[in-house]
Amino acid sequence: MFSWLGLIQILIIVVLLWVFYRGFIQNTSSERLVRGLLGLALLWGLSFVLSWAHLDLLGTFLHWTALFLSISLVVVFQPELRKFMALMGNIDEWRRIFRAGVQRPRDTKSLDEIVSAVEYMSAKHTGALIVFTGSLDESAIDKPGVAVDATISSELLLTIFFNKTPLHDGAVIIERGRIAYAGAILPLSKNNLNWKYGTRHRAALGMSEVSGATVLVVSEESGEISIAEKGKFTKYDDMKKLRAKLERVLGK
Known part of the structure; x- marks a missing residue:
């Protein structure tokens, strides 16, 4: 059933994800990592859809493929993961995002x-x-x-x-x-x-x-x-x- 409240919540989530992407991910070495994670999420989702549609063999195959790729992703993108976590913990990035557009005194x-x-x-x-x-x-x-x-x-x-x-x-x-x-x-x-x-x-x-x-x-x-x-x-x-x-x- 359509709900305006549900639509508003979805829009808020989309905006927050976009701000997060622009602030932390775009044009950084972590961008490849995020693309890999998105691809992996789609693979997981597809495996559940196939299982729900009673295509158990394909669903199981994609499930184990996604599991293997998840482990591989951690190994292959280890440097990017470290950089991403460093950016997440950097106060400058959070300050820049939440103070965007605020005018400061010029030195x-x-x-x-x-x-x-x-x-x-x-x-x-x-x-x-x-x-x-x-x-x-x-x-x-x-x-x-x-x-x-x-x-x-x-x-x-x-x-x-x-x-x-x-x-x-x-x-x-x-x-x-x-x-x-x-x-x-x-x-x-x-x-x-x-x-x-x-x-x-x-x-x-x-x-x-x-x-x-x-x-x-x-x-x-x-x-x-x-x-x-x-x-x-x-x-x-x-x-x-x-x-x-x-x-x-x-x-x-």
Whole structure:
């Protein structure tokens, strides 16, 4: 029997699943895992339908096939499962989803300092790795590095990434609008990358895969500026576009 209340409940569930997909799954390495789970769910459902229709042999066959694939899925997608659970436990992702559209005060001073430092490092081919996060999940990184807790300034960023300093090979972690750590060691991505990408790019991609952080990287070889988010790189040649992107990142 048709029920408006039932229809409303179904719509609410659909909206919640869509928000969850857009917030945690889309354009991440977990997307393949979710597709596999959906296929498995369809297989399970089909096996029950066949059994209900008294096609017992086919139903039993699909049932055991789905069971075997379930076990295989856990083994094959073990890295994706770890990344997915890390994203689920990341407070930044939940904050970003539930605060979407909420306007925040603009920290133009910090933004100016970061853009100025990045532009200079790009021109001078100084390698850099900067992580932007609202709340650092230390389990997502290999080593947090040296605690700094300093106001963002271009001079400090340039000093940290100067190739004669002991911290220049690690990442700077900007947490809640302040430089929280320097010399951090990030997890490396296991994905196959283009030969032109070095350790910094692999670390940037790895951090973006296991957390909700946005990671900026400056190539020491080419001076190219890229931003890694959810396991994907975006290249920035235009400083105005980079500034607009960082403004959104700092406003999360």
